[in-house]
Amino acid sequence: MTTVRRESLSDQAARLLLARIQTGEWAIGQKLPGETTLGPQLGVGRSTMREAIRQLAGQGILMSRQGSGIFLQALAPQQDWEALVLRTNIASILEARLAIESEAAALAAERHTAADLGVIRAALDRRNVERATIPSRVDADTALHRSIVAAGGNPILTELFDTFAERSHDAMIQMLRLSGEPGTDHDQQVHERIVDAVADRDGEVASALSRAHLLALRDAVVVGDGAGGAPAE
Structure with a gap:
């Protein structure tokens, strides 16, 4: 009816x-x-x-x-882009993020300033606090990831991230709902390790951690396992 x-x-x-x-x-x-x-x-x-x-x-x-x-x-x-987003599943979104964020993490480790690092750590703290609702978690998580991308100093990567984040926002909320909760301590610790690698100027580790994190989320989505508190962005 x-x-x-x-x-x-x-x-x-x-x-x-x-x-x-x-x-x-x-x-x-x-x-x-x-x-x-x-x-x-x-x-x-x-x-x-x-x-x-x-x-x-x-x-x-x-x-x-x-x-x-x-x-x-x-x-x-x-319409073309809207149809593409509707057809794109969450695993594909994560694969697209891999191309942007693994490279951006390495660049951030190499190029970040003290001010950049302050913004990243503030975003990390906010992400830890914003667990009450899924939309607020998505926004806080997006802000953290964007701060890392921006610290890489590549305006093209930053613009790609901004454009993609706008268009994938609802899909990211859907992905987080698969996990059954807005976030876990383990999930936050994964992001803390990425930030620590950036702070230590270890681009290889920062990139590898970012890539491993996104691949793990993609694999969890593919097999339908939402455990582990997958983040939204």
């Missing part, structure tokens, strides 16, 4: 924002107002507005640039 689907606030906000985009309120490449401005305009809170923006980013309409803001990159959903 077909039932009426209740539209969430974030879905409504995304739909309203898309309508404004398609009226030409902003040009391609133009920066949009922030969450604190758009939220009140649409009658929703900041967290709801953030989720609405994330939805449109996942459709290829908006692009989030770390430290710069939200920019318009298309007037309609990018």
